[in-house]
Amino acid sequence: MALLELKNVTKRFGGVVAMDALSFSVEPGQIYGIIGPNGAGKTTAFNCITSIYTPEEGEIIWKGKNITGKHPCDIAGLGIVRTFQNIRLFGKMSVAENIVSGRHQKSKQKWYQGLLNTPFFKKDEYDNWMKVREIMEFLNLMKYAKTPTNSLPYGIQRRVEIGRALATEPELLILDEPAAGLNDNETLELVELIFKIRDMGITVLLIEHDMDMVMQLVDYITVINFGKKISEGTPDFIQNDPVVIEAYLGSDDEEDE
Numbered sequence: 001m002a003l004l005e006l007k008n009v010t011k012r013f014g015g016v017v018a019m020d021a022l023s024f025s026v027e028p029g030q031i032y033g034i035i036g037p038n039g040a041g042k043t044t045a046f047n048c049i050t051s052i053y054t055p056e057e058g059e060i061i062w063k064g065k066n067i068t069g070k071h072p073c074d075i076a077g078l079g080i081v082r083t084f085q086n087i088r089l090f091g092k093m094s095v096a097e098n099i100v101s102g103r104h105q106k107s108k109q110k111w112y113q114g115l116l117n118t119p120f121f122k123k124d125e126y127d128n129w130m131k132v133r134e135i136m137e138f139l140n141l142m143k144y145a146k147t148p149t150n151s152l153p154y155g156i157q158r159r160v161e162i163g164r165a166l167a168t169e170p171e172l173l174i175l176d177e178p179a180a181g182l183n184d185n186e187t188l189e190l191v192e193l194i195f196k197i198r199d200m201g202i203t204v205l206l207i208e209h210d211m212d213m214v215m216q217l218v219d220y221i222t223v224i225n226f227g228k229k230i231s232e233g234t235p236d237f238i239q240n241d242p243v244v245i246e247a248y249l250g251s252d253d254e255e256d257e
Ligand SMILES: Nc1ncnc2c1ncn2[C@@H]1O[C@H](COP(=O)(O)OP(=O)(O)O)[C@@H](O)[C@H]1O
Pocket: 013, 016, 017, 018, 036, 037, 038, 039, 040, 041, 042, 043, 044, 045
């Protein structure tokens, strides 16, 4: 069974059809890429999967269950988590605090247990910080644990954002242009990191503009243009598909960057 499946999902904004009957399916353990020119509807697809938007038509299926229109707060609980095209962190808070905030999305405790400082609360907090420590070690962030994130280089902020996502213990990690703004070295490190995350058993779905990066990283690709799927296949297939080449040459995408 597919882990995630989109079936004919359509999302409109006024007269703009941002996603036009889009279908694709992600298998467990894959690194799956979504590519397409600017404005193709890639981020909208992610916003529909994470329930920030509810599509007008179609279904989003998670492990065989229809999750279309669920409350966005329930999505992390299902095991789906995402990062944003523009990094969103609590800038004045430390790396450790940002990562633990991912834990709180997942925490089992009731609000009053914090007030009463019950043993359950203390145990839960302890578990949270142990998990945060493990994640910071995994991401090589220990030396920045107490540093406010807004004083860190972009590449490290990106890792913190991924750390916060991992803190929810996801089954599916969704990354919206994770290499945007990174230099070549940071991009290489990110590729290594995504492979390691996949090897931990987490399925990865990503949008990426950096073609070299996509082609070396992903198992399978869906290409969209004007909200519609125009091609899908392995990186080898996609790189040689005339339809894809045409879509990229025909757009002024490169000049927008
Ligand atoms: N909240 C919104 N309101 C109105 N139009 C939107 C909104 N979000 C996206 N769009 C439009 O939907 C289309 C697809 O946008 P987007 O999904 O951000 O593209 P991509 O991520 O592929 O660059 C664009 O035409 C964009 O202007």
